Amino acid sequence: MNGANALLRALLEAGVDVCFSNPGTSEMHFVSALDQNPEMRGVLCLYEGVASGAADGYARVSGKASSVLLHLGPGLSNASANLHNARRAGSPVVNIIGDHASYHLPLDPPLASDIEALAGAVSKRTIRITSQELIAAQTRSAVESAMNGRRGVVSLIVPADFSWLEVSREVGGPVTTNDESPEVAELGELARRISSADSAVLLLGASAQSERGAKAAKRIADTFGVRVFSETFTSIAERGAGIASFDKLSYFSEAAIEQLKGADLLVLCGAEVPVAFFAYPGLENRLVPPGTEIVSFTTDRLGADLMLEELCQLLGIGAQRVEIPVETLPEMPKGQLTGAKAAMVIANVLPRDSIVSEEAITNGASSYLATRGSRRHRWMNLMGGAIGQGMPLATGAAIASPDSKVVNLQADGSALYTIQSLWTQAREGLDVTTVIFNNQSYAILQLELGRVRAAGEGEESRKMLELFPPNLDFVSISEGFGVSASRAQTAEELELQLARAFEESGPHLIEAILPTGLS
């Protein structure tokens, strides 16, 4: 068996059975080894940013590690924005990068570059394979590192010769994931602090945002009057009818500061310390009031929901009745579409147990609020702020959960970063419905331009934030990539087209035409 086969077998033994790929010459033995290892699902992507975003989506939905296959430094660069997002999401991704043969690298051939430097910026750990004899052991170690402790991206650099050379001795075996136990042993002490605080706030991360976690948080909120918020961005959360819901901490720092005002205790339930996304001239960039005591609930994002339940037990409210919202849908709108109307339509028709990949940017908040009482679903956010993730994330989610309807709420400007996702959705027959919020602008930047107090009154600056002329035609682009598409100008059209997309399986794209710019 050659090194590439040993690597693939080690991945499979460690429970990694999907690889989102955009290979090149140095990865040809890996590609060839797919034939000998049919348990590994190879998914071809037309661009590396699609592959890495899909791996993140797969990991979030499945809870398992996924893998990516990339070609040298440039392939890694193309994947890196979405690897950055995966890093921020804490998604276990094994990022396999083919490199030149070890003896070829010293010649500095055209495609050579500093892969370790590039990988280091997006990985919790980077491993360079040093011999074909160690390839299985090093691969296994990569999966373990991705899964253990705070989960994340582990990069595995594989020189081509170690892929093609024969392995004489195989080292392998299943991976034991050794999840660190949460740090706060003193849950009892925390219970006392919550019950005695003047104004406590719970901040829920992804692992707290399950049905059970939300119910426990609601019990604490009801009893002690504490405020509960979910993080501004969450890798994946359960929500909708039957699940207690809380406001998100606002993206806008002024609003977030208002939400946290007066808190004397901030309990991070699998969440990070909240910080402003950007700094703005003359605005505060620290969100937590000075003097607030911060207590972290978990060392990573695992299991905060179970700890919230235990906290309820300690507080003596483990069985307390809570009011859980039933299905409450907004009024179905009519007429010419706006962002708000599109959100209301979506809230009405969102299928039960669907998965939403939301990168709607300026239309994200209204979509999130409108769907609060929709049929139960899971919601995924962009975690690292690197746009171009929504479509790949939806792609990976659909592969991880083939029986779910995946709905991608997608801003127009961001869509164009990784629009190639559509082809993989078509090729794999994935059940993804993409709604493009087409407002013909980088509307978020029109808003941010004002917020940073950059004047921008002229023609030139205006042009840098507008996506016309020429008008982008997403229906035409989508059909070019093999995904059937339609255009909705009114709420009625959007409703009809969504109903049709959800009825049929396979990918669809709907271009929702909104008023130009911020609306």
Place this chain on the structure above:
Amino acid sequence: MNGANALLRALLEAGVDVCFSNPGTSEMHFVSALDQNPEMRGVLCLYEGVASGAADGYARVSGKASSVLLHLGPGLSNASANLHNARRAGSPVVNIIGDHASYHLPLDPPLASDIEALAGAVSKRTIRITSQELIAAQTRSAVESAMNGRRGVVSLIVPADFSWLEVSREVGGPVTTNDESPEVAELGELARRISSADSAVLLLGASAQSERGAKAAKRIADTFGVRVFSETFTSIAERGAGIASFDKLSYFSEAAIEQLKGADLLVLCGAEVPVAFFAYPGLENRLVPPGTEIVSFTTDRLGADLMLEELCQLLGIGAQRVEIPVETLPEMPKGQLTGAKAAMVIANVLPRDSIVSEEAITNGASSYLATRGSRRHRWMNLMGGAIGQGMPLATGAAIASPDSKVVNLQADGSALYTIQSLWTQAREGLDVTTVIFNNQSYAILQLELGRVRAAGEGEESRKMLELFPPNLDFVSISEGFGVSASRAQTAEELELQLARAFEESGPHLIEAILPTGLS
């Protein structure tokens, strides 16, 4: 004046007057400053890889430095594959990366990452702005570094606060480019070695491949029987009718070894030491025969043509008559298109003084050979092997030389990396004609799979190299981005469509349908 204005003015004073941009929140003051500095042409790109590739194309064609505006680490990552190519091309590009406000960065907000590590991998120098007072001086230094010595990419990291803060004292002034003089003072000694060598080879880099350089090389070849090759990949070269032409050193190492066989002297005329692109099991990866003496002509890629002329003087052949090829066009083919026929059609209709951006991959060599006797033109190659450069490069070239017809010979798989280029071509009304060689495959990888002796007989490996199903429809995609497009199935159709595209100004795309896979 704020820092962003000072930065823009420093760029302009240093002769940089174009900025290919994909900005975000941290670059809003730069965008706003465009209104105050109308001499700076801001060109919006829908994806960072388009911006960086266009900057490379602009620099190659204009001979001047260009600039790029990117948003934080993820924006830099998206631009990096084409920055890698620009680095390998020796193109002077000032790579401006907005960062978080200096006081915000310690909070590790979601979009923060190790920008220096990412920039270091693609730059000859990386500068972090440390104060708004120094922004003009540091910008000027960046342009100087990009232009001097071996030209290249210089990254300039600009924290947002230094963009918005007021500058009290301005530091600026024009840049003096201080091109290093060539290293080989001993041209006389080199002349003696060439005349006494048993078997000398001249290898021409970009700066040798002008009309004058080629003529001088031809004189030396004719008199002393030396072999002359041009580099496998050249950033930009003059060629066609009226210009002496030489074979390229082959991409395939076996063939390149054959070309260099028996050489006792290898003279690098603005070229790098040739190395194999990849290593292959059981094949030699060193191209230069052992024992060959290697002499480098220049320390950078500038001026090798003038040095070749001086060498001719020293050799006493400065005025010797040389046979210069006249226009010799291949037969105009008929019927169903193949890659070879497409190349022949293009060779026949290529407009005088056009600029070719070639990323045709498996159809690159035949296109290059077929156009040897075409009307005079300039030819640009992919330099760093990171695919997805052809379309951005054509975009930048058209902005640098608005009176030239730009022809982009483009492979299908590579096109899909930076297809967003089309929108910028439409928006700016650029005179670019893109010919997509659509063979529905990563055909180069089908070839490489065999060459690395990876078996790949199965269904899974085959699927990883095929771009169907679904079939990509480039006409539909192109029209979606605002560029009118047509499809050619026969040589006659291609001829007609090219003629129409060259007649009209503005961008066009022609999808040339070729037999599937290698042909």
